[in-house]
Amino acid sequence: DIQMTQSPSSLSASVGDKVTITCRASQSVSRYLKWYQQKPGKAPKLLIYAVSTLQSGVPLRFSGSEFGTDFTLTISSLQPEDFATYYCHQSYIPPYTFGQGTTLQIK
Amino acid sequence: EVQLVQSGTEVRKPGESLRISCKASGYSFTTYWIGWVRQMPGKGLEWMGIISPGDSQTKYSPSFQDQVTISADKSISTAYLQWNRLKASDTAMYYCARHNDGPDYWGQGTLVTVSS
Numbered sequence: 001d002i003q004m005t006q007s008p009s010s011l012s013a014s015v016g017d018k019v020t021i022t023c024r025a026s027q028s029v030s031r032y033l034k035w036y037q038q039k040p041g042k043a044p045k046l047l048i049y050a051v052s053t054l055q056s057g058v059p060l061r062f063s064g065s066e067f068g069t070d071f072t073l074t075i076s077s078l079q080p081e082d083f084a085t086y087y088c089h090q091s092y093i094p095p096y097t098f099g100q101g102t103t104l105q106i107k
Numbered sequence: 108e109v110q111l112v113q114s115g116t117e118v119r120k121p122g123e124s125l126r127i128s129c130k131a132s133g134y135s136f137t138t139y140w141i142g143w144v145r146q147m148p149g150k151g152l153e154w155m156g157i158i159s160p161g162d163s164q165t166k167y168s169p170s171f172q173d174q175v176t177i178s179a180d181k182s183i184s185t186a187y188l189q190w191n192r193l194k195a196s197d198t199a200m201y202y203c204a205r206h207n208d209g210p211d212y213w214g215q216g217t218l219v220t221v222s223s
Contacts, residue, residue, distance in 0.1 A: 001169070034209045036152075043202055043213040044144075044152065050208070087152055091209030095168035101151040
C-alpha cells in the first residue's frame with residue numbers, strides 16, 4: 001500500500017498567518033493527489049485535486065504544489081473559518097489512502 | 108446539483124447484520140465509481156473500497172476485504188455498505204463519496220454504534 005505521511009500532525013497559527021502542510025508519499029502517486037478540509041461533525045470537503053487545481057468555490061488563498069513525492073497545501077492568509085483538520089489522499093494505486101490528518105488550531 | 112444522501116443513525120448489537128445506504132442524484136450514477144470511508148471516533152479518514160455501479164466491479168482495502176460488502180443498485184442510484192456480523196470495533200461514522208480520481212462529493216455520514 002502507498003503510505004501518505006502528513007506533517008505536522010497539529011499546528012497552531014493566528015489569523016493572517018501563512019501555513020504549509022506537507023504530505024509525503026511512499027512512492028509515486030503521479031498527479032492523483034487531493035486535499036480535503038474537515039470541520040467537526042461535518043463531512044470532508046474537497047479543496048484541491050490533481051495536486052494543484054482548486055475545486056470550484058474554494059478561496060484563492062488555498063494552493064497546492066509538489067516536489068517529487070512531497071506535496072504541500074498552503075494557506076496564504078489564514079481566516080477564522082480555516083481552522084479545521086486537513087487530509088491528503090492518493091488515488092493512483094488501490095488501495096487508495098489518506099494521510100493521517102493535520103489539525104490547524106487557533107493560537 | 109450532485110447530492111449523496113445517506114441513511115440514518117444505526118444502533119446494533121455485536122453479531123448483528125446491517126446495511127446502510129447512499130442515494131445519489133444530480134449525475135449519471137453509472138459514470139463514476141462510488142465508495143465508502145470510515146472515521147472512527149476522534150480518528151482520521153480510512154478508505155474502505157469502491158464499486159463501479161455500471162458493472163459492479165469492486166476494489167477493497169485489504170483492511171476491509173472480507174469484513175464488509177459494497178454493492179450498488181443502479182436502478183435506484185443507490186450504493187450500500189453491508190456487514191454480516193458487526194463488532195464493537197465497527198463503531199464509527201461512515202461516509203459515502205463519489206469517486207472522480209478520488210472522492211469529490213460526499214454524503215453527510217451515517218453513524219453506526221455497535222454496543223451490547
